Amino acid sequence: MTVFHRLNIAAITRETPDAVAITLHVPEQLRSHYHYTPGQHLTLKALIDGQELRRCYSICSSPQDGVLQIGVKAIPEGRFSGFANTHLKSGDSIDVMVPQGQFGYLPRPGTRGNYLAVAAGSGITPLLSIITTTLQQEPESRFTLIYGNRTSRTVMFREALTDLKNRYAQRFQVLYLFSQENGDSPLLNGRIDSEHLVNIGRTLLDYSAFDRAFVCGPESMMDDVHTALEQAGMTADRIFTERFNTSAGGITASATERVATRFVLVQDGAEQEIEMSAEDDSILDAALRQGADLPYACKGGVCATCKCRVLAGEVEMGINYSLEPDQIEAGFILSCQSRPKGDGVVLDFDV
Incomplete structure (x- = not known):
């Protein structure tokens, strides 16, 4: 159903030169409407240059923390994402649909899991919610993140990931790949593609040992991840993906x-x-x-x-x-x- 509520913006944090984290204030009487599971998204509605626009953005916060936060990265010619990055400010209000989406994971206390997350760019947004909540609620579980970006300056939620690493040093590790910046290891230089994933699987990670994999990013990257993981022995039913864009068309008849x-x-x-x-x-x-x-x-x-x-x-x-x-x-x-x-x-x- 179409259910929007006008929510105030509690804070806007600059994550990178072209990305922000937007924290929304949910009044007490609406708390039950905005209960969410890790991996879900929000649809925002705004009047921009006289036209109503709607866009969906993944929730990056953990429901355990009592916060509702999304990440918005500006894309070239993106009218809504540009508006969010340059015009919205703390104290403003915006129409927000109740949480939706089927991607994600609902942690179960007592579970001892070994999970993998693979993200590129703003694909980290829903995965951050899944990782954080799982580490909070499953004290015997582990999470490994492979995260690709152009450079270290374009890493969204770098501080939050560092905090997770500090809090869960024995249960959380991150491998950063940079396509336009060279690091200490040639293995981690470049984009997340089939070649890099296979090499990482040969030297650093045993993909077949993971119980589940969560993937979010561009279409071609997710296809490469699927291929690499399945070749390594992970069955397709253990790989969960969230697409934030697609190059495919719809009904093609003229x-x-x-x-x-x-x-x-x-x-x-x-x-x-x-x-x-x-x-x-x-x-x-x-x-x-x-x-x-x-x-x-x-x-x-x-x-x-x-x-x-x-x-x-x-x-x-x-x-x-x-x-x-x-x-x-x-x-x-x-x-x-x-x-x-x-x-x-x-x-x-x-x-």
Whole structure:
């Protein structure tokens, strides 16, 4: 459901020249709404240059600390990320959707686990939450982080990672890779790619010894991580990924090949009939054009904020990086990546 609340910004901390950590103040009456699990994300909404924009950012804090914090790295021509880095300040307020997302890990006290995290750039954000919370709640577990950046100046949350290393010296280690800065070991010079991962696996880490791996970063990096870990003996069901961007497209048929249809959406128990024209790229776009207030964020098949369930009819879905096979089997789709395959489609957004 689309549930936004206006939250005050308690603090903004400059992490790197192009990245900030934003701490949000959650009033007591909203605490239950913003309970989150490590790895989840928040969708922020703001009016920028007269246009409403929404973007999702991973939570980097630990729920154990009673803090709600996200990391935002400015990207080239990124209107929202640029706004967050240059215009937002402590004391401002912003619309924030309740936490969502399925990526992550819920630590279990008493578990003795050996975990691996692999991040590049701002991909560290959800992993920091997972690592911190796991080390706090599983005192017998260990975590290893492989973290890639351009230089040491671009490392987000360097201070927080150092603090974790100091507090959990026997249970947490970090390997920093820099693509534009040479360190003491040639093994750690360069990008996180198949070659570097294989070499690290041969000399420093036994990938097959890890119980789980959590990966977040650019698409090509995550593909390389999957390949290296599986070749080392880690099964795919132990590798968990979170994408923050994708180069893939959605439904690719041109407008001239599409057929105008009608579908019904159910939201907050009420039904609304939507006319979908050949020009509409997706169910979500058609519904938004006709005034429906549906949940969405990335519009790229990544965050699953726009998911809904097909109650009747058939739907064609393009890319999907967020729904699990059992969810698809149960009839869930991403409305930002889907089009009806004819009339008679009914979609439930109250899920």
